[in-house]
Amino acid sequence: MRLLIVEDDPFISELLSDGLTEEGYECETVATAAQGEELARLFPYGLLILDVMLPEGIDAGYHLGRRLREHGVTTPVLYLTARGAVEDRIRGLDAGGDDYLGKPFDFGELRARVRALLRRASGQPKNVVALPEGFVLDLTGRELYRAGRRTELNRREFMLLELLVLHPGRAFTREEIVDRLWGGDGGVELKVIDVYVSTIRRKTHEALVETIRGHGYRMGQGPGAGGRP
Numbered sequence: 047m048r049l050l051i052v053e054d055d056p057f058i059s060e061l062l063s064d065g066l067t068e069e070g071y072e073c074e075t076v077a078t079a080a081q082g083e084e085l086a087r088l089f090p091y092g093l094l095i096l097d098v099m100l101p102e103g104i105d106a107g108y109h110l111g112r113r114l115r116e117h118g119v120t121t122p123v124l125y126l127t128a129r130g131a132v133e134d135r136i137r138g139l140d141a142g143g144d145d146y147l148g149k150p151f152d153f154g155e156l157r158a159r160v161r162a163l164l165r166r167a168s169g170q171p172k173n174v175v176a177l178p179e180g181f182v183l184d185l186t187g188r189e190l191y192r193a194g195r196r197t198e199l200n201r202r203e204f205m206l207l208e209l210l211v212l213h214p215g216r217a218f219t220r221e222e223i224v225d226r227l228w229g230g231d232g233g234v235e236l237k238v239i240d241v242y243v244s245t246i247r248r249k250t251h252e253a254l255v256e257t258i259r260g261h262g263y264r265m266g267q268g269p270g271a272g273g274r275p
Contacts, residue, residue: 047092047164048188051075052082052107053126054100058149062095065153066160072188072201076229078102079110086114088226089208090185091121093163098127098138108141115142122163126151175211178267179253183211190250197249202227206242210255210265217264239263 049066053059054077063073071092076082079102086094094114100106111123125138128149138146144166145159175183182191188204190197199207205227209218218226220236228234243255243263256266 048072048074048089049093049095049160050082050085050089050091051095052077052079052100052110053095053097054078055097058097058126061153062156066157069157069160071160079106083110083113086119086121087117088212089205092167092186093160094121094123095160096123096125096143098125105137108137108143111138111142122167124159124163177211177254179251181250181253183207185211192250199246199249203242203246203249206239207246207254210263214265217258217261219262223262 047070049071051059051062051066051073053062053075056077059075059077063075066073074085074091076085077100079100082094082096085091094111096107096111098105098107100110103109107125107127111125114121114123122144123142124145124147125141125143126147126149127138144163147156147159175185177183180192181197183189184191185208188208190199190204190207206223209223209226220239223239224234224236243257246255252266254266256264258264
C-alpha cells in the first residue's frame, strides 16, 4: 500500500517514513503543500498523512485537504498537528479529513489509526484500468495483470507505466519523467528512462509504451506501437 506523507519537519518525516516502511507500506515524503497536491492528484495513494502547519502557512494542511476534496480526490486523510483543541479537530474534519492525531504522538497509536483508515477504505471498488492486449493495471494494489496472471514490475517501472496510463495521449519527455519519478533529482541520467521503457516493453510484448520520436514516450495502443527508444 502506497502512502503520501506531507511533513516539513525532516525528523518527523523520516520517523514516519521509516516506521511505516517497516510496517510494509511504501512511503513517499514531500515537505510542501504544493508538492503534496501535485502528487495526490496524480497518483492513487492509499492514505495521505498531512501536517497542518506547512511552509505555505499555519493552516496549509487544512487548505490542501479541502482543495483535494474539491478536485474529487477521495483518498483518506490523516491530519497531524500540535494544535489539539477541539475546534482544531473540528476544522480538520470539516476540511476533508478522516482522522486527526495530535503531536507529539505515540507511534503505536499512529499505526493503529493508519490500519483503521485503510480498512475503512478497502470497501471501495478497486481502481483498475483496462489496457491494450488484455493487460489490466490495478492502481490501488499497484499490480499489472494479464489473463489473471501478474506481470512483475519494480517500483519505478510501475510508476512510469502509471504516469503514462493516467495521461492517455500525452507524450512525456525524458526530463519530465525523471522529474515525476525522482522528484527532479539532478543525479539521474536521462538514459535510465530508456532502460525502463525497454524492460516494460519486453515484459508486455511491446503492447503498452509508444515512442514519439524527437519528444519522448506516451501510452501505446497495442503491438507495434513501441518502436525503439
